[in-house]
Amino acid sequence: MRVSPIDSRGWLDSMHDAVKEMAVTMLGVREDSIRIEKDNEAAAAALFEESTYFTTISLDEDLQVRIVSDIEGCLCLSGALMGLTPKDAEVLSPSQIADAMGELVNIVAGILKTRLADHLSSVNLGLPNFLKGRVRPTADQEICAMMVGFNEVKFQVVILRNKQES
């Protein structure tokens, strides 16, 4: 049971900080080159049209964190994590991409979990999965989504959670 709920704005602000920290520290991206659009509805609408691959991890009992992109985006992100140029990243195998993308969502989820510890149950993070397909919330779920870009890379970071009882 959560100690206190967080609204969408709170989630988006925390996601913003977590993604920046991950990109600067682990991907070597300059902070001033990161573009983040926190417009929730536009990003959520874009999910259903553009998403083709996503990596997902459970952050809490009914809460998942996902990074969503096309295959080029996944290659670039994976390559950046491993210190490869985009050209060198082209030879990464599907399992290497899945592994790297899983680590990225693991890191973002870990930052969120630490920052929002007072608002989450104290369960361990889950193990990440990398899947092909679109992110579609069920009728019981709500989405917080943001678009992130740096250099040629574009991806979405998503929190998927059960709707809060009123």
Added chain:
Amino acid sequence: MRILIVDDSKAMRMIVKRTLRQAGFTDIDIVEGATGKEALDMILADAPDLVLSDWNMPEMNGIECLEELNKQGVKVRFGFVTSEGTPEMLQRAQAAGALFVITKPFTADNFKEKLSDILVAS
């Protein structure tokens, strides 16, 4: 100095190796494990000088590995490199005798800060 890096992510094991080199720890031999169970077996067979372990892994996680080593009376220098950074997790790591917890995302400076005394002392 022999260091065992344990993480179910091959990419992360590579990054930890790279960060150790970037932090200036070059005179080291590195062995790798992908699960807590694998690490436990490797440590029992031939204990390394230092273990850098992830927390969440399939088939026995890192803290379970350390707690099992404690149960068996096996002393090995052990620390975590993990995305888990909550107070509860840090307390559990400390209670189990972990020497340090380095949280992801990390830099070479983080490694220098946490490992300099340990690796120099060897």
